[in-house]
Amino acid sequence: MGTEDSRIDTTVPHSARIWNYWLGGKDHYPVDRAAGDEFRAVFPGIVDGARAARYYLARVVRHLAGEEGIRQFLDIGTGLPNVDNTHEIAQRLAPDARVVYVDNDPLVLAHARALLTSATSGGTHYVDADLHEPETILARAAERLDLSRPVALLLMGVLGHIEDYEEARSIVRRLLTALPSGSYLAHYDSTSTSEEYVAAIARYNQGGSVPYILRSPQELARFFDGLELVEPGFVSCSRWRPDSLALGLPAEVHQYGGVARKP
Numbered sequence: 001m002g003t004e005d006s007r008i009d010t011t012v013p014h015s016a017r018i019w020n021y022w023l024g025g026k027d028h029y030p031v032d033r034a035a036g037d038e039f040r041a042v043f044p045g046i047v048d049g050a051r052a053a054r055y056y057l058a059r060v061v062r063h064l065a066g067e068e069g070i071r072q073f074l075d076i077g078t079g080l081p082n083v084d085n086t087h088e089i090a091q092r093l094a095p096d097a098r099v100v101y102v103d104n105d106p107l108v109l110a111h112a113r114a115l116l117t118s119a120t121s122g123g124t125h126y127v128d129a130d131l132h133e134p135e136t137i138l139a140r141a142a143e144r145l146d147l148s149r150p151v152a153l154l155l156m157g158v159l160g161h162i163e164d165y166e167e168a169r170s171i172v173r174r175l176l177t178a179l180p181s182g183s184y185l186a187h188y189d190s191t192s193t194s195e196e197y198v199a200a201i202a203r204y205n206q207g208g209s210v211p212y213i214l215r216s217p218q219e220l221a222r223f224f225d226g227l228e229l230v231e232p233g234f235v236s237c238s239r240w241r242p243d244s245l246a247l248g249l250p251a252e253v254h255q256y257g258g259v260a261r262k263p
Helices: 013-022 029-042 046-067 086-093 106-115 135-139 166-177 195-205 215-226
Strands: 072-076 098-103 123-130 154-156 182-190 255-261
Touching: 013 029, 013 046, 013 086, 013 106, 029 046, 029 182, 046 086, 046 154, 046 182, 072 086, 072 123, 072 135, 072 215, 086 098, 098 106, 106 123, 123 135, 123 195, 135 166, 154 166, 166 182, 215 255
Parallel strands: 072 098, 072 154, 098 123, 154 182
Antiparallel strands: 182 255
8 A cells, every 4th residue: 555654553453454354354453453353252243243234335335326326425434445345336336426435544544545446437535534523524525526416425333433422413413414305324333232242342442442332223223313214224234135035134233224315
């Protein structure tokens, strides 16, 4: 990826790098692998959950681009590029789809500049901005997206980094207020539905990384207040429109997600 950003600290575990490690990627350091292994020792289900969440993202983008006809995507909290990123999935179905990624992490930014490129007529762009400042995000996104037309707002595994629940709800409301009728919110986050997961997160949050807050499925579902949930509603990510039901519903994971339309 070229010269690393001087702000990238390789001595402290980093959530995006740990997630990349669990997904089988290569963008991580020994400190991340050690933290990831320690986390998995307390909560072995994290790898299945991470992969289920990634597959969920792919199904969501396919649904929005393919079945709902969405051509604009605002993906906030991008994380490190992996296989089948949002723009690749959307533009495979709709070459004219436009995707704006948003993150404020120097490591993610360095990778995004190198890897998040588009060869289609739509375009892929990156905005360096903080989720705590939704108006800034919207202003920057408006340079690339037409906010008078429907937009898919993707908040994938990122709202857990907003420690105050009411602030997180306010951020979602402020983002959605700027988007027109016919836009969609797609969201997932990890839940407090496992004692082992709660224990692993508590230990992780003591390690110097940006804290992540587990919430109940009921709390997470409230991010969709006022919106029209798409079937099957707000469910375990593995059970949101799985690609095959030949063997029945997949096993549940502790990441929950859903997609909803703004009326």
